[in-house]
Amino acid sequence: MDGRFLACYEEWLRIQGADLNELLQAVPTQNGNSDLSEGQLRQLVDKNMRHYEDYYELRRRLVRNDGPAFFSPSWCNSFENSVLWIGGCRPSMFIRLIYSLSSADLEAHLDSLVAGSSMVAAAVASASHGGGAGLVGLSSSQLAFVNDLHKATLKDEERITSQMATLQESVADRPLIPIVKERQQQRSRSGASSCGVNGDSGDQEVEAAMQEYAEAIASMVEEADRLRVETARRLLSEILTPKQAVELLATAKQLHLSVHEWGGQRDLKQGRCRGC
Template identity: 40%
Template sequence: MSKQVHHQQSICCFQNWMAQQRLDLDELLQALTNYPTDIDYLQLITKKSISHIEHYSSARAQLAKHDGPSFLAPTWGSTFENSFLWIGGCRPSLCIRLVYALCGSQLNEHFTEFLEGVRHGNLGEISGSQLKSVDDLHAKTVKDEDKITSRMATLQERVADEPLAMLANDCTQIGESSPGEAVEKVMDTHALDMYNILIEADTLRLNVLKGVIDILTPLQGVELLVASKKLHLSLHEWSKRRDIKMGVTQLLNMNFPSSSNDPPPEV
């Protein structure tokens, strides 16, 4: 199968994922509105949403085998989105920071009710033991991120080592092909190393999300998933519009995929 076909499949994979996130967001919002006290249903809808994340991670892992670098600098993302990428996606610790942000905003919003003893069971009412567990997970996650970042930095620095640097130095013309396609073989090796780091980063992202969900109550977990999907979907739409406004889309002749022409969900 040609690299062009694999690349098109990667774009379709991302488009399908954005569409799935919108469907999941609608279902999660309905759960918050109609079944906020139904623990079993909240747990069911949470597991369903996470299973979709697992399916997407698995699908893109299969595609990334053919070209890991494409997922580290995806052409299907906007420039603003890509500027925030950490090894092909968001930083795992972003999920935890979102918990902190939601806790603070919801507590401020319902502070008077909280003092009067009114309880909503949401993230604004996270317990001390829960917060301690989140803090511990945050500290561990940052260490794990640093390890993967260090490995990625080493891989990037290796571009200046043998054999790529020497192959480039020996060229009589810039970018000329090398005997025996040596350059392509070396680049394929680097691409495989990048793929392995991408898989490790995706695994960490998924494990951290599951870890946070396990700490939260079912209602809090649904609220977190709603907020994270709103953030991802809104940032994608806002960033795409910004590229159009800045002329980046026309300049690079890009067609950023979107699962819908609808306005981004309110955050």
């Protein structure tokens, strides 16, 4: 099964690289022009979104076979694993990238935007200064939509994180704890050592309990994936113009591929080698 996961991820990296090359050719030049029309840019954005949706549909089928594997995937390097949230990137990272592409003034107001304070008006005014430039060229109305999406996404992330915490804590409850206590009593009666759980791994009751947990984990990954896809779809298709969406997609893919490369190099320096 690990081979199927690895093949899925490596194919996704290949698609990411091919899409990035196409996006970089379409990114507007410094004077704001692009060789592609707005309609062609929209088609390119839609193509990237389809690739994104196809990848997560394949993940959905795979995660049902082994949900826990997505929390520390062997097909990612250790640095990639350290920044995972429920088996992938945080959905709010897409929005954070928009802020990272913005002016220093808007970045200074990020906390105020998330909190929805009176500083929003000042940030919007800053974004609109100079004919609507700033924040990848977002207008004041677009900035308001981004702000609303950011707050809603953070709320959904917190909800899923809380559900995940409850699920993880359930390991200390039923159905595993009664099984552990029963095994301990059996060992005490037989005079066997209390250390280890030799033989338990093949026990049907244990397998059933762990499978129940694994299925719940898989459901959490699926829910997180839906939020990832929905956040990207709303940004790319509903809020950003085609030119803005192309710029955001190019930046996101550059970040992903660079972290994958740099993290792999770091693992090699640390003496870690995937597949060795």
